[in-house]
Amino acid sequence: MDQTHDPSLRTWVESARGDTDFPIQNLPLGVFRRRAEDDEPAAVGIAIGEHIVDVTACHDEGRFTGPAETAAAACAAAPLNGLMALGREYRAELRRQVSALLAEDSPGWRANHRLGDRFLVPMAEAEMLLPARIGDYTDFYASIHHATNVGSMFRPENPLLPNYKWVPIGYHGRASSIVPSGTPVRRPRGQIKPQGADLPMFAPSRWLDYEMEVGCFVGPGNPQGTPVPMGQAESHIVGLCLVNDWSARDVQSWEYQPLGPFLAKNFATTISPWLVTLEALEPFRIPAAPRPDGDPAPLPYLTDEANLQRGGVDLTVDVYLASAEMRARDIPPVRLSRGRVGDLYWTFAQMLAHHTSGGCNMQPGDLFASGTVSGPTRDARGCLLELTWRGTEPIPLPTGESRAFLEDGDEVIMRGRCERDGAATIGFGECRGVVEPA
Amino acid sequence: MDQTHDPSLRTWVESARGDTDFPIQNLPLGVFRRRAEDDEPAAVGIAIGEHIVDVTACHDEGRFTGPAETAAAACAAAPLNGLMALGREYRAELRRQVSALLAEDSPGWRANHRLGDRFLVPMAEAEMLLPARIGDYTDFYASIHHATNVGSMFRPENPLLPNYKWVPIGYHGRASSIVPSGTPVRRPRGQIKPQGADLPMFAPSRWLDYEMEVGCFVGPGNPQGTPVPMGQAESHIVGLCLVNDWSARDVQSWEYQPLGPFLAKNFATTISPWLVTLEALEPFRIPAAPRPDGDPAPLPYLTDEANLQRGGVDLTVDVYLASAEMRARDIPPVRLSRGRVGDLYWTFAQMLAHHTSGGCNMQPGDLFASGTVSGPTRDARGCLLELTWRGTEPIPLPTGESRAFLEDGDEVIMRGRCERDGAATIGFGECRGVVEPA
Numbered sequence: 001m002d003q004t005h006d007p008s009l010r011t012w013v014e015s016a017r018g019d020t021d022f023p024i025q026n027l028p029l030g031v032f033r034r035r036a037e038d039d040e041p042a043a044v045g046i047a048i049g050e051h052i053v054d055v056t057a058c059h060d061e062g063r064f065t066g067p068a069e070t071a072a073a074a075c076a077a078a079p080l081n082g083l084m085a086l087g088r089e090y091r092a093e094l095r096r097q098v099s100a101l102l103a104e105d106s107p108g109w110r111a112n113h114r115l116g117d118r119f120l121v122p123m124a125e126a127e128m129l130l131p132a133r134i135g136d137y138t139d140f141y142a143s144i145h146h147a148t149n150v151g152s153m154f155r156p157e158n159p160l161l162p163n164y165k166w167v168p169i170g171y172h173g174r175a176s177s178i179v180p181s182g183t184p185v186r187r188p189r190g191q192i193k194p195q196g197a198d199l200p201m202f203a204p205s206r207w208l209d210y211e212m213e214v215g216c217f218v219g220p221g222n223p224q225g226t227p228v229p230m231g232q233a234e235s236h237i238v239g240l241c242l243v244n245d246w247s248a249r250d251v252q253s254w255e256y257q258p259l260g261p262f263l264a265k266n267f268a269t270t271i272s273p274w275l276v277t278l279e280a281l282e283p284f285r286i287p288a289a290p291r292p293d294g295d296p297a298p299l300p301y302l303t304d305e306a307n308l309q310r311g312g313v314d315l316t317v318d319v320y321l322a323s324a325e326m327r328a329r330d331i332p333p334v335r336l337s338r339g340r341v342g343d344l345y346w347t348f349a350q351m352l353a354h355h356t357s358g359g360c361n362m363q364p365g366d367l368f369a370s371g372t373v374s375g376p377t378r379d380a381r382g383c384l385l386e387l388t389w390r391g392t393e394p395i396p397l398p399t400g401e402s403r404a405f406l407e408d409g410d411e412v413i414m415r416g417r418c419e420r421d422g423a424a425t426i427g428f429g430e431c432r433g434v435v436e437p438a
Numbered sequence: 439m440d441q442t443h444d445p446s447l448r449t450w451v452e453s454a455r456g457d458t459d460f461p462i463q464n465l466p467l468g469v470f471r472r473r474a475e476d477d478e479p480a481a482v483g484i485a486i487g488e489h490i491v492d493v494t495a496c497h498d499e500g501r502f503t504g505p506a507e508t509a510a511a512a513c514a515a516a517p518l519n520g521l522m523a524l525g526r527e528y529r530a531e532l533r534r535q536v537s538a539l540l541a542e543d544s545p546g547w548r549a550n551h552r553l554g555d556r557f558l559v560p561m562a563e564a565e566m567l568l569p570a571r572i573g574d575y576t577d578f579y580a581s582i583h584h585a586t587n588v589g590s591m592f593r594p595e596n597p598l599l600p601n602y603k604w605v606p607i608g609y610h611g612r613a614s615s616i617v618p619s620g621t622p623v624r625r626p627r628g629q630i631k632p633q634g635a636d637l638p639m640f641a642p643s644r645w646l647d648y649e650m651e652v653g654c655f656v657g658p659g660n661p662q663g664t665p666v667p668m669g670q671a672e673s674h675i676v677g678l679c680l681v682n683d684w685s686a687r688d689v690q691s692w693e694y695q696p697l698g699p700f701l702a703k704n705f706a707t708t709i710s711p712w713l714v715t716l717e718a719l720e721p722f723r724i725p726a727a728p729r730p731d732g733d734p735a736p737l738p739y740l741t742d743e744a745n746l747q748r749g750g751v752d753l754t755v756d757v758y759l760a761s762a763e764m765r766a767r768d769i770p771p772v773r774l775s776r777g778r779v780g781d782l783y784w785t786f787a788q789m790l791a792h793h794t795s796g797g798c799n800m801q802p803g804d805l806f807a808s809g810t811v812s813g814p815t816r817d818a819r820g821c822l823l824e825l826t827w828r829g830t831e832p833i834p835l836p837t838g839e840s841r842a843f844l845e846d847g848d849e850v851i852m853r854g855r856c857e858r859d860g861a862a863t864i865g866f867g868e869c870r871g872v873v874e875p876a
Contacts, residue, residue, distance in 0.1 A: 135614055136612055136614050155696075163629075163692055163693060167692070167693050169696075169697055169700075171698050171700055172612055172700065174798060176573055176574050176798070176800070177797075177799055189795060189797075190796045191601075191604060200601075200605075200737070202737050202739050224615055224617070224706065225705075227627075254605070255601060256697075258589075258599060259607055259608065259694075260697040260699075261697065261698075262608050263793075263796040263798065266796070266798040267663075267796040267798055268663075299629065299639070299640050357640070358626030358701040359615075359624050359626050359706070360614070360615055360704040360705050361614050361615055362614070363614050436663075
């Protein structure tokens with residue numbers, strides 16, 4: 001573990017010295033625009049406390065050397081695709097030099113205590129954009145608890161299909177409708193066929209849901225026809241973000257056979273804007289979730305000793321809900337669930353290796369998501385479909401309201417956090433969205 | 439019908455005066471690069487006979503005025519996304535002015551019979567590229583004959599699912615692996631579970647197939663949350679191309695439940711490089727395929743009188759196969775099937791309106807394909823899965839070879855043609871690909 005993770009490391013940036021998702025040990029990557037000026041260009045930033053390091057401003061001051069300078073130069077054309085295309089060593093060195101620059105005892109800061117005025121932007125003055133031009137978006141189905149729960153509802157006789165324990169099931173999603181946290185999401189209309197109805201109708205979805213997922217941004221990528229082997233898969237992963245895979249369950253249940261979800265998912269997908277790098281996640285790597293006795297071992301193309309040992313990520317993800325009435329009455333959001341990414345049946349490396357195993361090319365800035373992160377217990381169910389068991393067990397809210405599915409005005413807020421003895425806690429920031437009427 | 443379709447219109451470009459897919463009445467759009475020079479930039483071109491009009495070269499000579507000049511200026515940055523983002527009137531006017539320039543009696547040509555030397559590039563000296571940066575790719579399932587045939591094989595008890603006649607079924611495909619005609623396609627490896635096997639294995643696909651489809655490029659597009667109504671859908675369609683949706687059937691049958699096809703399709707999709715515009719297709723518009731008695735009428739959001747009258751396209755698509763041995767022995771490709779796009783159960787306008795009906799945003803350069811174009815007869819089945827009925831009825835080749843599915847070295851060639859009394863015949867060029875070993 002390099003010095004950038006040292007929990008005793010302190011920064012001179014005051015907003016990053018208390019309880020924060022973004023201490024100096026995190027340094028996630030994002031793309032921002034200063035709010036003040038409309039025509040301000042997008043720029044690559046690194047979060048520190050309640051501030052953003054303007055990478056290009058630092059670069060223009062000549063603060064970086066060697067591979068970090070190459071990495072910073074690749075940030076000049078935001079979004080992050082250029083940086084993602086570089087190997088991990090470039091990003092790691094940029095991280096080391098930014099960490100050194102922000103450290104309390106840095107020579108630059110000793111020379112000039114107002115250093116930050118030149119390249120720190122308060123988050124309150126910035127608008128966060130998508131971190132990358134996302135060429136292709138893929139959604140997996142890597143939580144066996146989610147797959148089993150959903151399967152029980154839709155196919156009670158056959159909840160977990162025979163391929164599940166062999167194939168990291170996934171499907172292609174819609175890239176154009178991915179939006180950054182804070183973007184309102186309009187309730188979709190669609191074809192629905194309510195239970196007992198003879199005919200389908202076209203109407204606003206009544207079963208609007210969220211799905212709590214974790215997204216993985218792809219780095220260099222592979223040429224078409226040349227799979228990425230398991231042993232190299234992590235070198236193609238830049239880092240993780242939170243994903244809300246909004247879902248219209250009534251549309252989904254009518255449309256999804258035989259080719260999978262389509263309009264039920266493609267109206268919007270929200271992601272958190274800060275990309276927490278694999279470098280920052282180093283202290284939180286854990287073994288891949290052990291497979292229950294009797295489950296088959298993954299096929300050789302999905303097997304790698306290092307991945308078994310450290311393929312998991314000890315990341316906790318929470319979902320909160322605030323109805324319009326709760327917000328009007330200043331009632332804080334209520335937590336609906338808490339999931340553990342370490343519970344996933346497949347690791348991110350397995351998902352990426354599988355994705356490319358037939359020759360599909362992945363490109364810098366591509367995104368793939370885990371699928372709903374659910375756990376074995378009720379409070380670890382990562383979507384309302386599971387939490388309310390298809391709407392049959394509504395959730396009471398502190399206002400006296402209740403929720404089977406999302407209502408107009410509801411805000412869904414996701415948060416993620418890595419905590420571990422001996423390491424500084426790091427967070428993912430928020431992934432938020434308010435439901436607007438159809 | 440404007441004068442650009444006049445079948446008596448002749449061009450001074452000699453290669454376009456005989457039997458050709460690209461007479462002056464066609465003028466499809468594409469993106470090419472001169473072969474001679476490696477660093478030659480991509481450029482927008484318009485096919486005429488065996489030549490390509492370099493649109494930017496014409497523009498630089500000041501050959502265009504008004505909206506055509508705007509359209510040509512948008513072509514300066516190839517590929518075609520900039521032109522696609524403009525409204526149809528811009529493309530129509532560019533077409534009119536290019537037609538006038540190429541017409542036998544054009545003033546420019548009368549003044550200088552060597553006009554073509556300045557902006558015509560022989561196709562033999564050009565490499566064709568993808569026409570657009572394809573942000574998102576969607577594949578529909580619009581042939582009821584294909585859906586019924588495939589359903590009969592995979593779900594004999596339930597061939598056509600209850601949603602089929604209501605929902606234009608589609609799924610998101612992989613944009614990164616779309617390649618232009620002529621690109622070799624490597625046979626994918628993948629998880630397969632042969633009939634009777636206890637366990638799946640990872641191996642080269644044994645059931646490699648093609649699918650004959652028609653693709654539709656999207657023009658201006660819509661903002662997220664704002665559907666395109668049926669009456670406006672065609673104004674968002676630029677034109678059509680041929681699509682080979684290569685499919686690994688054995689991978690597909692093991693992986694596709696419950697979220698649809700994934701690795702079975704995403705290793706490669708080949709498209710023909712010339713985009714035949716809706717303007718060129720004007721004379722070949724026909725009523726939408728009549729629905730059999732007893733079938734439900736489409737829901738109102740998929741209904742439009744003009745679309746019922748002229749939503750179809752009278753386009754015939756052929757698939758040919760040439761094995762390596764056939765090519766070595768100079769045996770011409772054999773035709774495997776002939777399909778009619780007019781047979782599709784859903785029109786392109788219905789597919790686009792449905793796609794956006796929940797708010798999904800489409801962007802200039804997005805591509806959606808029809809799904810396999812099959813007809814009611816055996817010789818109109820658009821893939822080997824159907825033609826050989828899952829491999830049980832192999833097709834004899836003139837060499838004495840036979841094919842249940844594709845073998846290494848096989849070349850699949852697709853051609854499309856619009857013919858009608860009173861109109862000049864136009865073609866789509868070719869969509870070709872050779873299968874390379876895994």
